[in-house]
Each structure stands twice: as structure tokens, then as C-alpha cells.
Amino acid sequence: MTTLGGGCADGGDGSGPGSVPRSVRAQDDLLKSAESALVRRCLTERQIPTRSVGDDGQGRGVAPQREFPYGIDDPGWAARHGFGIPVERGSREPGVSASEEQQRLSDALFGTGRRELSTRTATGLVVQANSDGCLAEAQRVLYGDLGRWFRTEVTVNNLAAAAHRRVTQDPVYRAALARWSHCVAPVQEADTPGELRSAWQRRARGLAPREATALQQRYAVTEARCVRRTDLARTGARLEKRYAAELRAEYADVIAEHRQLRDHGLRYAVRHGL
Template sequence: MRASRFVSTVALSMCVVAMGGCAEGAGGNDAGESRPVPRSTRAQDDLLKSAESALVRRCLTERKVALPPAQRGSANRTGTGSGTAQDQGAARQRQFPYGIDDPAWAAEHGFGSAAATGGGPDRGDGARDAPQAQPTQQAQPTQQAQQQAGQAPASKRQAAERQQRLADALFGIGRRELSTRTATGLVVTANSDGCLAEAQRVLYGDQARWFRAEVAVNNLEAAAHHRVTRDAAYRAALARWARCVAPVQKAEDPGELRNAWQRRARDLEPRQATGLQRRYAVAEARCVRSTDLAGTGARLEKRHAADVRAEYADLVADHRRMRERGLRHAVRHGL
């Protein structure tokens, strides 16, 4: 498998804007002294994203590549709007990595965010979607898309060309020089000649080392989850869950239960489909609770997470050292 980046104007805008800001900060106080490195992990993450954003924008300017207008509405949407709507969204997106274990929640929300996709982080079947690999490869346009582009108005063709130039400048072109494999077997590749790579080189000192360490660290949680679902203790709990839910719907795991609902829902009216979804979700939750499937998964994950971190200790330590370097560079140069 290879991670891919699909190029769109919004995605490219948000790639830079969502890194943590658009402008380069002064970074110093009235005496000209550098501000201290933030102490909290979240603040450090924000600083690194802001620094990457500033360096990427500087690189694009030097290459005479223009960014699209910032999607301010999208960028500022977080933290605004109705609190009730936010609470409802958070409730529907609640994650249950080893099956829904809250019957009351299931009765209200069904499968939640997993219902629309047939899975996701909370599918509960032990097969989370692709690990958090750093997407690096641009999707190549199909022949049909190219033909359509040739028939499009000049303004659309020009916009597509500008978008492609931006993608090339951001992520690089040609053969992807960097490659690494995650603990779950996903192969991730990247170019080393784009502005994102250049920003990482400036911040962390060695972009290739940062790439390997970042991909590894971002996939530790997925690796632990992957091991849990192959653990004999978890498989035994899952077998008990399957027997429990069988009177409602035969399924080997919660992911298969969602798939069964989707197949049946195609021939139902929306209200009937919603009712069936909630029925299945409640059955899942009651059986998860009675068999302790989620509790078993959570306990095993702690053990496997420790094992994974121990196996990748060198990369984790390398990642920490490069983060510290990046933070120092960011405050020293007012990024």
C-alpha cells in the first residue's frame, strides 16, 4: 500500500493554513529576547505546525508559487457556532475501538460516525482504517480527467494548472526518494524536493530521519490495536460476542454487523433504516458489555502499546530529539 495525497484547492489551502497559522510571528518580546519553548504538548504541537506553515509559505514565495485564497471560514469553524450542535457532533463521533459498549448511546446515535462509512476508527472489528501515515504522494489525473480538462473553459484549465504547480511545489515531483514501512505493514513514501520537505529539513535538521520517525510515531497506536485484534484473549472475547449477537444478526465482529445493516438498509425507507441501525447498534452494545469485549481490548492495548513503544524506542527517542530541535529553532527565529 502507498499513502496518497489527493490534490484539491481546498485541501492544498488547508494543508498550509491548518498547519497552525498563515503569518510569521515576531516571536520575541520588547527586549528582543526569544520567547520560551511552550511546556504543554499541545502548545508545542501548535508551535511546530505554525513554524512549518511559515517556512512552507516562505519557500513557496521564493519559488514564485501563489497559494489560493485562505479558506477562512473553514479554518475558523472550529470553536464557533452552537454549543448544542458541537456537543451533538462530538457525541456522534465518539470512538469505540473495540465495539460500542454504551447501549443508551447506541439507542440514540446508532453506529454514530461509523454508520455513514461502514467503519472508521470506531468500527470495533479490529481492522481500523489506514493507520495515520503521512500522506505524501499526489494522485495522478486519469486519462478521462485529462480529456475533460482539455474541453474545459480556459479559466478552469488555468486553475487546474495553478493547482498542480502548487501541489508540485508543496510535495515535490518525480520519483519519491523516501520510503518507510509502518509497524502494521503500510509502505509510506515521500519526495524530498518540495516545500514541505524543505520546511522539515530546516526545523528538524534531517528530513529523511524526521520522515521515518514521524511516520513510525504516528502509527504506534494503530500497531498496538492491530496486535490486540490478533491476541488469543481478544479473539475469545470476540467469539463470545458473535454468539451473543447472533439472535439479532449473525456477524463475526462489529464491523460485519455494520456491513449487514448497510446491505439491508439499501431496500428500506430512511426511517426504517434508522430504526434497524439503532436495533443493531443496541444489540452490539449489549453484547460488548456482557462479554467485556471492549474492556478486554482496552486492557490488552495497554500491554501491546508498551511492547510497540519498546520495539520502536530508538525512533521514538529520535523523534523527541528532533521535535526539541524544531521547537528551539522556531522560538529562536520567531516562527
Template sequence: MTTVRAFGFVAMAALSMCVVSTAGGCAEGPGRDDAGKPQSVPGSVRAQDDLLKRAESTLAQRCLAERRVTPPPAPPGPDTGDRTGGGPAPDSREAAARRPFPYGIDDPAWAAQHGFGGAAETARRHGEDGARAQEPRSDAQEARRQQRFLDAMFGTGRRELSTRTATGLVVRANSDGCLAEAQRVLYGDQARWFRATVAVDNLEAAAHHRVTRDPAYRAVLARWARCVAPVHKADDPGELRDAWQRRARGLPPDRAAALQRRYAVAEARCVRSTDLAGTGARLERRHTADLRAEYADLIADHRSMRERGLRHAVRHGL
């Protein structure tokens, strides 16, 4: 059984970065128009997400202030510059290289230009991560400050809340931290919000998990493996990428890049000829529908509590 602490999840991590940032990216918004009247709930999902993140951040910051806990400064993001100060935006070429291919690259031209994209970027940064690991650690006082913030933000002791995702992952959280308090204020019931949010946030991953175990997908994957075997034997695209990373170690950068492109193009051509990506996408739609039916009650809970949170945020100018 795999167990993770709840703030390891993307949603929790994003909020924690929101709270610790003092640069203003998640600062408290006015919640009112120029005439002083409360704003209405925004119409777009993205704007609603931003409102809820800002509201959670504002409430959590108030809680931290009441507990006399000062968030540590947030480290600058990689290669993003100072956004609040008008720093450079991410390179469009880097964004293009991070195009998602959940069931294998299906664009040979893209593969010829970007190789494996994100996989290559991960390998490139491996040395940088190793160098950063050698940097001196924070002193004991700073470490204690960081721990005090984490305890105040996410709670301490036995994690009272527990739920299991559709993929079998057990997620636990405390109910005594400032994040929990912010969620109780916004959504009314933090335990229900926790269970519903974990379920909803993991539906996409669960659908992908089911696709990769679907006999129809496995049959097409076997054809893909036979297709790619003349270049390198691999049971799936992930294994092909691992093989490239192993072989690229110790090679000069130009030869490693050429090998990467060769493997990536082979992957893409075989994905295209076997329709592996198309099969995965079609099966994912079916499994997503099944999961939404299975988790209909939690999805409805999530929707109603989300609407409550939006109304609360607007009403109180969060």
C-alpha cells in the same frame, strides 16, 4: 504490499490544509512577547503541536513564495461555518455521536440514542458525496494551478524517502518539496524526521492491529459473535455495521434508523456482557508498551528532533 504517498497521511494532509488556507487559521505568529523578547517553548503538548504546525506552515509558505507558487483557496469545511468570522461551532450532539469505540460500543444507552454514531453519519452523507461528484470539475487552468501547488509543496518525480510502518504499510515521500524544506530547517534532517514521524504516528494503529489478532481478544470476540447472533450473525462489530448498511439501503429513513438502533444496542449489550471493549483496552496497553520498546530508538529520535524544532521555532519567531 500497500504503498501510499506520504502526504496522504493525516499529519501531511493537516499541514497542506494549513498552508493552502488563506483565512488565517495557520498564520505566522509573532513568536515574541509584548516586550519583544522571544517566547519560551510552551509547556503543553497541544500548544507545542500548534507551534510546530504553525512553524512548518510559515516556512512552507515562504518556500512557495520563493518559487512563485500561489496556494489555491481552501474549500470551506463541512458544517463548520466561517470560524475566523465567528461562525457556529460544531453541534455538541454531533460531537457526542462521534464518541470513539475502538473495540465495539459498550454503552447500550448511547447506542439507543445514537445508533452506530459515526457509521450512521457516513451513510447519511453518502448521497451528498454522490451529488458533489456530479458537480462540474475545475477548468484546465485551475487543475494546472492545483497540480503546480502540489508539486511545489510535496515534490515531484521518484519518491526518495521510504519507510515501513509497524502494520506493514510502506510510506514514501519526496525530498524536494517545500514541506521537505520546512522540515529540514526545523528538524535538521528531513529523512530522519520522516522515518521517526511515520513510526510514532502509527504506533496507536499498530497496537490496535495487534490486539485484533491477539488470541485472547479473538476468544472474547467469538463469545460476542455468539451473543449477537439472535439479532444478526456477525463475526465482529464492523461486520454488524456493514450488515446494517446493506439492509438499510432502500428503507425509509425512520425504518433504517430503527434498524440501526436495534443492531447498535445488540452490539453494545454483547460488548458489555463479554467485556470485549475492556479486553481490547487491556491488551492495547500491553501491545503499546511492547511497540514503544521495539521502536525506542525512533521514538527517541522523534523526541529530540521535535525539541530542536520547538527551539528553532521560538528562536526565529515562527
């Protein structure tokens, strides 16, 4: 990545003050921070309170985040965390409808009216968004061309889902999945790991939290042992690597355009101290 300044101290990721970070993670953090700063500036100009922006409340009392796209393959993790789905502990107060202030914030962030931005992903999904909200305004300023950014960002971010879909339709994966289904059948009949989770949720509705947790762990351990036994996760990962490479080749022009827009955003963020 070309830096914007020379002779600066190293910033820990190979860059210094006034330069674009070299690592992808640091670049992602910079773009997220810059976008957030521009959104807050826009909201302030529109006299919208910003105290709740960026507070997603994640990471409180939930299982450690692990990705298991083709079934849990770690029996030890499954024994401790089950599927990683929180179990309800007692009744909750009835939900309170969104306040006028929250609605104002949502409208200001994401815009209102007809959705002017639209693109179709590699999975065939049509994604649309407004262009008059503060998020769109921040992206317009940061990347220089909102329409191009929306199209390429949505497309590139969907490629992993497209690769996953191709894997699940592959005959080799389907054969491994059939073996997995036969393996879990003595505990619970299910054609896919998703169906096994749904079966647990149905049975857990009438159970006490401790019993529901124990049942979740039992099902999850069964899933994991059968994933190991049938090589389901490794089969999925191997196929995904191939399909991801195919999709990168198919969408090479869009990926290059997306990278160009990211570079524009990084340079803008550094130049303006965001």
C-alpha cells in the same frame, strides 16, 4: 522542557513568551502552526494560492468524535449517533473533477515524480513520500533532517496501529470477540464490529434516510450492549496497554530520536516566532 528565555510571564501551560511550551498538546499545536507557516511561505514563493490550505471542513453536521477501537461500549451514545456514520439525505450533484489549480496546489504541497522517502512501519506497511514538495521543505527547515524526521514520524505514529493489530490477534481478545459475535447474531450475523457496520451499509442502500438512520441506531445499540456484556472493549484496552508498552520498549531508540527532532522543531519555531 528547557526554555529559551527567562523571567517571562506564564503562558497558561507553564511557559511564557519566548519559551517552549511544557504540555504535549501545546507543543503539538506549536509544531503544527510552525509547519503550516513554513508551508504557506514556500507556496507563496512558488506563486501558488494558499487560501484553501488548512481548511479541512471537519466538524460540520457529524457526530461528536469518540474513539471506539474495540467496539462501541456506550449504548446511550449509540442510541443517539448510531455508528457516527452520516446518512445520505437525497441525491448529490455529480462530483466535479479536480481543477488545474487544485492539482497545482497538490503537486506543490506533496511533490511529484519518484518518491525518495521510504520507510517500513511496525505493521509491515511501506510508506513513501516525495522530498520536493512544500510540506517536505517545511519539515526539512523545522526539524533539520527530513529523512530522519520522515522515518521516525511515520514509525512513531504507526505504533498505536501496531499495538491494535497485536490485540486483535491475541487469543484472549479473539475469545471475547467470538462471544460478542454470538451475542449480536439474533439481530445481525457479524464476526467483528466492522462487519456489523458493513452489513448496515449494505441494507441501508435501499432505505429512506429516516429508515437507514433508525437501522444504524438499532445495530449500534446492539453492538454496544454486546460489547458491554462480553467485556470486549475493556479486554482490548487492557491488552493494548500491554502491547503498547512492549512496542515502546522495542522502538525506544526511534522514539528518543523522534523526541530529539521534535525538540529541534520546537526550539526553531520559538526562535523564529512561528
